Amino acid sequence: MGVNSSHANTHQQESLDFIYVNSNIGEAAGGHTALRIGEHVFHYQFFPNGHFLLVRDSWQQFFFFYHKLFNRSIYLASLSLTPDDYYKIKNHFTQLLIEQQQSLQALKEGDAHKRLIDELIHQNHVLTIPRLGLFSVLDKIDLENQHLENSIKQLKTDLPPSFLKDNISQVKKELQLQIFFLNSHSTEQTISHIQQTWDFLAALHVLEQSSLLNPESIFYPLANETPLNHHEKEVLKQYSEQLKHSILSLLYSSRPDKGTALLLQIAKYQVIILSLTTGYLTTLDPFPEPVKSVSIDDEERIILETLYEHVKKTAQAQRKLFFAETQHYEIAWSLLESSRARFYELDQGIEHQQVVRLSSGTLIPSRTGTILLDYFPVKVSELQSLSHKIEIQQHTKTEQIQTQLRYHITNNNCATALIESVNSAFKNPLEVKKSLGAWLPPNETLSFIPFIFYQKILAEYDIKHTHIIPSRRLKNLADLYQEQPDNTLMIWLRESNVLSSTLYEVRKEDTPFLFFTDEQVLSRPVFGLVNFSYAAIHGVMSLFTFPMDRGNALYESSRGMFFSLPELAFWNIRKGTYGHTYLTPTEASP
Amino acid sequence: MSYRLLFSSTLIIALCSSFISGCSISYSSGKSSDSIQSILSSSGGGNETKSTESASLYQDDVIAATVSFVNTEGTNFDFQNQISFIAQNHGITDWENEKTTYTAMGEGLRQAGVTQDNIKTLPYFNRLASNVNYSNILQAYQK
Numbered sequence: 001m002g003v004n005s006s007h008a009n010t011h012q013q014e015s016l017d018f019i020y021v022n023s024n025i026g027e028a029a030g031g032h033t034a035l036r037i038g039e040h041v042f043h044y045q046f047f048p049n050g051h052f053l054l055v056r057d058s059w060q061q062f063f064f065f066y067h068k069l070f071n072r073s074i075y076l077a078s079l080s081l082t083p084d085d086y087y088k089i090k091n092h093f094t095q096l097l098i099e100q101q102q103s104l105q106a107l108k109e110g111d112a113h114k115r116l117i118d119e120l121i122h123q124n125h126v127l128t129i130p131r132l133g134l135f136s137v138l139d140k141i142d143l144e145n146q147h148l149e150n151s152i153k154q155l156k157t158d159l160p161p162s163f164l165k166d167n168i169s170q171v172k173k174e175l176q177l178q179i180f181f182l183n184s185h186s187t188e189q190t191i192s193h194i195q196q197t198w199d200f201l202a203a204l205h206v207l208e209q210s211s212l213l214n215p216e217s218i219f220y221p222l223a224n225e226t227p228l229n230h231h232e233k234e235v236l237k238q239y240s241e242q243l244k245h246s247i248l249s250l251l252y253s254s255r256p257d258k259g260t261a262l263l264l265q266i267a268k269y270q271v272i273i274l275s276l277t278t279g280y281l282t283t284l285d286p287f288p289e290p291v292k293s294v295s296i297d298d299e300e301r302i303i304l305e306t307l308y309e310h311v312k313k314t315a316q317a318q319r320k321l322f323f324a325e326t327q328h329y330e331i332a333w334s335l336l337e338s339s340r341a342r343f344y345e346l347d348q349g350i351e352h353q354q355v356v357r358l359s360s361g362t363l364i365p366s367r368t369g370t371i372l373l374d375y376f377p378v379k380v381s382e383l384q385s386l387s388h389k390i391e392i393q394q395h396t397k398t399e400q401i402q403t404q405l406r407y408h409i410t411n412n413n414c415a416t417a418l419i420e421s422v423n424s425a426f427k428n429p430l431e432v433k434k435s436l437g438a439w440l441p442p443n444e445t446l447s448f449i450p451f452i453f454y455q456k457i458l459a460e461y462d463i464k465h466t467h468i469i470p471s472r473r474l475k476n477l478a479d480l481y482q483e484q485p486d487n488t489l490m491i492w493l494r495e496s497n498v499l500s501s502t503l504y505e506v507r508k509e510d511t512p513f514l515f516f517t518d519e520q521v522l523s524r525p526v527f528g529l530v531n532f533s534y535a536a537i538h539g540v541m542s543l544f545t546f547p548m549d550r551g552n553a554l555y556e557s558s559r560g561m562f563f564s565l566p567e568l569a570f571w572n573i574r575k576g577t578y579g580h581t582y583l584t585p586t587e588a589s590p
Numbered sequence: 591m592s593y594r595l596l597f598s599s600t601l602i603i604a605l606c607s608s609f610i611s612g613c614s615i616s617y618s619s620g621k622s623s624d625s626i627q628s629i630l631s632s633s634g635g636g637n638e639t640k641s642t643e644s645a646s647l648y649q650d651d652v653i654a655a656t657v658s659f660v661n662t663e664g665t666n667f668d669f670q671n672q673i674s675f676i677a678q679n680h681g682i683t684d685w686e687n688e689k690t691t692y693t694a695m696g697e698g699l700r701q702a703g704v705t706q707d708n709i710k711t712l713p714y715f716n717r718l719a720s721n722v723n724y725s726n727i728l729q730a731y732q733k
Contacts, residue, residue, distance in 0.1 A: 091653060091654040091657045192671075249684070250684060250686075256670055257674045328642070328644070335644065362644070
């Protein structure tokens with residue numbers, strides 16, 4: 001394979017930032033490390049399911065959570081790199097992220113493969129197909145459905161006569177052969193191929209039978225949603241034409257997964273036609289199956305009203321953005337569909353006291369359905385062995401993933417995993433040294449501690465400049481001092497404690513404490529002793545409320561005492577945090 | 591002596607307490623019982639996302655996948671499946687009709703150090719040579 005020099009201009013420099021976020025109680029008591037590459041931040045985080053994962057956030061999002069909500073100072077150390085080295089690191093981190101997502105996806109695919117083989121063994125005449133559940137066969141054809149059916153029929157007129165029937169027949173023959181040759185030695189790729197052929201067959205059937213959308217997979221207009229205006233209808237017409245073209249070209253595509261893509265495009269096409277017919281925006285239900293959900297209690301309902309407006313505004317903004325879109329219609333539609341779904345869930349959750357489904361990121365409609373199977377001759381004993389083999393493989397894969405993604409306080413935490421990922425972007429330690437100025441071994445003594453790790457970065461790498469963003473409260477405090485230079489003593493007295501502070505409101509999550517010690521150094525042990533005593537008094541008083549709150553107050557008091565201890569040794573962890581409810585509208589936007 | 595003991599034990603406790611939550615627990619999880627936190631986190635902080643931001647991330651991912659495809663000498667089947675997977679993560683279903691796909695592939699081929707003559711010899715790209723999208727790849731490659 002021939003290679004050339006990928007970047008002609010080697011004088012141009014790019015830079016990336018190593019980030020250290022100082023400690024606070026709660027989400028990251030030990031401080032945190034991350035790598036900022038361009039407008040995005042890569043960092044390793046611990047998830048409640050036990051996984052320790054690489055995450056990519058926008059800088060805005062990262063800043064919003066760590067600075068505005070968690071009130072932590074952010075330290076940045078910039079490293080200048082040649083474009084080749086910069087893109088090498090960026091591509092490496094991106095590829096690590098994709099591989100991580102794919103390995104988790106592979107587990108789900110393994111389950112789907114086993115289900116497919118089991119369904120073939122049992123010959124119970126049904127096969128599960130992702131996204132097929134977006135469609136249903138309706139007995140009653142009303143006016144709206146008539147429009148939908150006509151639009152599908154219209155779409156089919158662009159295909160050669162008998163195209164669908166011929167293709168269905170050909171795909172069935174392919175499937176018969178593929179299934180006939182399935183045996184205990186068949187690979188994952190072979191089973192994937194069979195699943196993808198089934199998906200394509202299902203999509204051809206949907207088109208051939210002009211199947212209509214399943215009403216349960218549609219988010220109909222809400223009572224307060226505005227009807228489509230002339231411009232919006234024109235945009236939707238244009239998008240429907242794009243979808244029509246997409247459906248027709250997917251039918252001829254060589255993409256292995258064209259079946260599942262076709263099913264989604266047909267569903268989107270129908271939901272757009274439905275919007276145009278009714279004059280109101282309708283979208284598909286994009287929540288995955290299964291999905292996490294929460295119930296909303298009465299106490300939360302009040303706070304949720306603030307959030308409700310926030311989510312509503314987001315949905316409205318995404319709607320505006322879609323109708324102003326000129327380039328990436330598919331992306332803009334997905335963003336609109338996802339934000340509308342979240343608003344719909346919250347609206348219905350509050351209105352009808354239902355549970356609210358939650359899922360992060362871009363949501364893609366994926367409701368599964370079943371297709372009736374024709375008879376396919378199978379070798380049952382071979383398939384049983386294959387099913388057993390997949391089960392063992394799944395078990396091994398799960399164990400491997402659990403091991404790979406396991407958090408370890410000294411060997412695999414945010415600092416060690418980050419430096420290991422940086423190092424592995426290069427072929428050997430010499431290359432790392434040449435590009436970054438030094439090679440840092442991931443398991444060097446104490447470098448697993450984020451603060452020490454950051455000091456090592458400063459000492460060893462060719463850092464060009466550093467920058468500190470003080471925590472939200474400290475920044476606001478500095479602004480106050482600047483605004484009122486003659487009043488510094490009063491400001492200090494008022495803002496040094498939680499009772500009179502105008503920059504902070506007491507939150508139970510922050511544990512009981514009286515004095516802020518993040519800006520104090522010399523007086524820290526004294527204030528720490530007061531904080532310890534204050535939490536201890538709370539603890540004694542909470543003994544009386546123990547039966548009512550099931551020991552919650554006592555637990556918080558003991559945490560309060562615990563987090564005051566470092567202050568006795570001139571060390572600060574607790575800084576106070578901010579909740580979503582204490583954000584002004586400007587602050588709520590990252 | 592007793593002061594030293596107090597100081598050392600406090601330091602040890604401080605050290606332990608500072609690692610009590612490890613580095614950082616995903617803020618998308620928080621306390622699982624905190625539904626407000628969950629709702630806000632699942633909605634990405636409750637702010638709108640521009641399609642250009644998602645498209646830019648999609649582009650980054652396709653570039654990285656193309657570089658990896660060249661370096662690992664991957665197959666046509668795996669490469670297409672990976673592009674589908676990436677595209678879906680960014681809300682793109684028909685990536686074959688998305689121009690960004692091909693400009694990102696061109697950029698990725700350049701970053702991977704493939705010579706222009708060799709692009710046509712690579713799996714997947716050998717099929718594209720007569721396709722209109724090939725010009726988008728070359729345009730990005732030569733940029």
